[in-house]
Amino acid sequence: MFWARKNDxxxxxxxxxxxxxxxxxxxxxxxxxxxxxxxxxxxxxxxxSEKKNWEPFPYQPSQIDWLLVTHAHADHIGRIPKLxxxxxxxxxxxxKETKEISAVMFDDALRLMTNESRNVGQPVLYEGxxxxxxxxxxxxxxxxxxxxxxxxxxxxxxDAGHIxxxxxxxxxxxxxxxxxTGDLGNSPSPLLRDTELPAGTIYMVMESVYGDRxxxxxxxxxxxxxxxxxxxxxEKGLLIIPAxxxxxxxxxxxxxxxxxxxxxxxxxxxxxxxPLAIKVTEIYKQNTANFNExxxxxLETDDIWNFPKLNFTLKAFDSAQIQKxxxxxxxxxxxxxxxxGRVISHExxxxxxxxxxxxxxGFQAPGTLGRMxxxxxxxxxxxxxxxxxxxxxxxxxxxxxxKDSDHLVKFVEAALPTLKKVFVAMGEPKAxxxxxxxxxxELGVNAICPERGKSYQxx
Ligand SMILES: [Zn+2]
Numbered sequence: 001m002f003w004a005r006k007n008d009x010x011x012x013x014x015x016x017x018x019x020x021x022x023x024x025x026x027x028x029x030x031x032x033x034x035x036x037x038x039x040x041x042x043x044x045x046x047x048x049s050e051k052k053n054w055e056p057f058p059y060q061p062s063q064i065d066w067l068l069v070t071h072a073h074a075d076h077i078g079r080i081p082k083l084x085x086x087x088x089x090x091x092x093x094x095x096k097e098t099k100e101i102s103a104v105m106f107d108d109a110l111r112l113m114t115n116e117s118r119n120v121g122q123p124v125l126y127e128g129x130x131x132x133x134x135x136x137x138x139x140x141x142x143x144x145x146x147x148x149x150x151x152x153x154x155x156x157x158x159d160a161g162h163i164x165x166x167x168x169x170x171x172x173x174x175x176x177x178x179x180x181t182g183d184l185g186n187s188p189s190p191l192l193r194d195t196e197l198p199a200g201t202i203y204m205v206m207e208s209v210y211g212d213r214x215x216x217x218x219x220x221x222x223x224x225x226x227x228x229x230x231x232x233x234x235e236k237g238l239l240i241i242p243a244x245x246x247x248x249x250x251x252x253x254x255x256x257x258x259x260x261x262x263x264x265x266x267x268x269x270x271x272x273x274x275p276l277a278i279k280v281t282e283i284y285k286q287n288t289a290n291f292n293e294x295x296x297x298x299l300e301t302d303d304i305w306n307f308p309k310l311n312f313t314l315k316a317f318d319s320a321q322i323q324k325x326x327x328x329x330x331x332x333x334x335x336x337x338x339x340x341g342r343v344i345s346h347e348x349x350x351x352x353x354x355x356x357x358x359x360x361x362g363f364q365a366p367g368t369l370g371r372m373x374x375x376x377x378x379x380x381x382x383x384x385x386x387x388x389x390x391x392x393x394x395x396x397x398x399x400x401x402x403k404d405s406d407h408l409v410k411f412v413e414a415a416l417p418t419l420k421k422v423f424v425a426m427g428e429p430k431a432x433x434x435x436x437x438x439x440x441x442e443l444g445v446n447a448i449c450p451e452r453g454k455s456y457q458x459x
Contacts, residue, residue: 011173011458013205016058017041018426019452022209023075023365024052025426027180028059031173032151035059037067038169038180038205042078042109044337046367053079053125058453062087066149069094070182071166072101073246074109081106081126084134093147095157096140097165097287101246101280106131108276112340143167143290161185161195162401163247164284164291170201176459177418181206183426184403184411186215190251191284193292195403198415203458205450206412207402208427209363211435214404221398222255228359228394229256229265233328238356240391242343242370244336245277247401248362250284252332253305254295260307267308271322273342274334278312281305323349336362337370344369348382356391361399366428409438412445422447423456 011031017024017039024043029036043052061083067090070076080092080102094102110131113124141147141157148154152174157167162185169180179201187194198204216224232239243249253272259265272278288299298304313319319342322331335341347369350356364370372380373393380387403411412422422445424436432449439447450456 009459011176011178012455013178013203013423013450013458014455015205015423015425015450015452017043017052017452018075019450020429020432021045021049022363022426022428023049025070025076025182026079027205027425029171029178032153034066034149034151034153035064036149036153036171037064037083039070039076039182040067040079040083041073041075044075044339044368045365049365049367053082054123057083057086060087062089064088065090067092068155068169068180069098069102070160070169070180071163072098072105073163073183074105076182077102077105078109079125081130081134084137085126085130088137090137092134092138093141094138095143095165095167097283097290098167099135099138099140100283100287101165103131103135104276104279104283105246106134158196159193159290161187161189161192164192164287168196168198170198176203177201178203178205178458179415183207183209183401184408186401186403187407188218189292189401190218190254191247191291191295193290195411198411200418201415202418202420203423204412204415204419204421205423205425206408208408208424208432208435209402210400210404211408211424211427211431212405213397213431214406215400216398218398221396224396224398225252225255226259226264228357229259229330232330232357233265233268235355236327238327238350238353239330239359240343240346240350240356241330241332241359241361242336242338242347243274243277243332243334244362245274245280245334248336248399249274249277249332250281250305251399251401252361253281253310256310256330257302257304257307261302269325269329270310271313271329271331271333272310273313273319273322273331273346275314277332277334278314322346327355337364337368338373339368339370344382348385348387350391351380351387352390354390358391358393360393360395363400363402405435405438408435409442412439413443416443416445419445421445421458423450424448425450
């Protein structure tokens with residue numbers, strides 16, 4: 001009897017993804033005979049990492065009761081339809097925005113996978129029916145409203161300020177409070193509200209993408225873009241921005257919008273050449289309630305994602321016209337790490353052109369073409385062909401939508417009065433270890449980097 005009761009009180013945490021890597025976020029919390037999953041993301045990067053997406057889940061999806069989704073980036077949602085295909089029938093929770101963006105992301109991923117399957121015979125991870133089933137199990141929840149899951153378990157979503165709809169989940173199991181941060185925003189964000197601070201947190205599972213680096217300020221970031229655009233226009237050049245369709249694209253478009261409309265740069269053709277980014281921008285336009293106050297004010301008088309000579313090239317025919325348009329011109333195209341998407345055709349054409357600038361504005365996973373450019377390789381292979389890199393490769397890391405090292409430490413510091421342990425996850429080992437060390441040294445916190453697949457007993 002004693003053992004049964006003791007077992008009842010246990011809370012076990014296991015990181016099945018997002019441990020030792022940025023991507024593949026997938027955390028399981030087991031308590032009171034129930035199982036809560038937090039995120040079910042894609043592993044991204046080199047082929048070895050991506051292979052993991054096709055492996056069976058290391059638990060029975062049919063035995064998971066609830067899935068909480070922090071935000072709609074692929075490395076947090078990519079395997080949700082597979083989870084459903086493999087038997088999950090519980091309830092999925094997220095904010096309204098996360099659900100809407102996820103639906104668009106799933107369709108896009110399925111389209112890419114179907115093409116890949118035709119080309120190289122790789123089986124698809126899921127089908128359209130699995131996406132529909134996942135969406136039918138999905139409930140939208142607002143920020144700050146406690147959701148009771150019974151049996152002394154409840155949770156509340158707080159604004160993570162990372163991308164539109166992003167949430168942290170504070171899960172209460174009796175008196176224990178466990179915070180899953182998902183990804184934490186680079187506040188103050190141009191569009192979003194600031195990340196909320198943790199309070200009463202006892203255990204924290206946090207991201208650490210930039211655990212070992214700091215970003216430039218928002219002003220410096222905007223100025224760098226302005227100077228780069230100005231130079232490209234003067235030199236009648238071409239600027240290619242491989243951009244993440246979600247958040248980064250909308251932030252950059254907003255900055256370009258303000259530069260053009262204030263007359264700081266003349267209108268030049270800007271192409272948003274990504275069907276996914278175009279659809280996501282549409283969702284942004286329709287869901288403005290959770291933007292920060294400054295942007296909501298701006299939206300009263302201006303469509304902040306529309307300015308002279310901005311073209312949304314949804315159809316392949318329009319996309320093909322871009323390369324015929326004379327310079328100067330700017331192309332924003334997915335994918336952000338140059339892994340598939342329309343940016344590839346532009347990179348094939350312009351990588352060896354000295355009057356082209358390729359601007360990297362986000363994290364580039366090891367093994368991706370984006371990472372090879374980031375690392376300064378002078379020759380790269382795309383789809384089996386070799387290309388000399390003569391284009392200027394530039395970086396503006398300040399466009400990241402992740403907190404940097406100093407701000408991650410500050411975030412944890414806010415939870416110090418109640419904090420017992422921090423699990424530093426969702427980062428490359430170097431970044432996670434560096435941050436864990438900082439948390440131990442500077443805050444005296446018990447901080448560890450969880451091993452993938454190992455269970456940690458919280459209580
Ligand atoms: Zn994210």
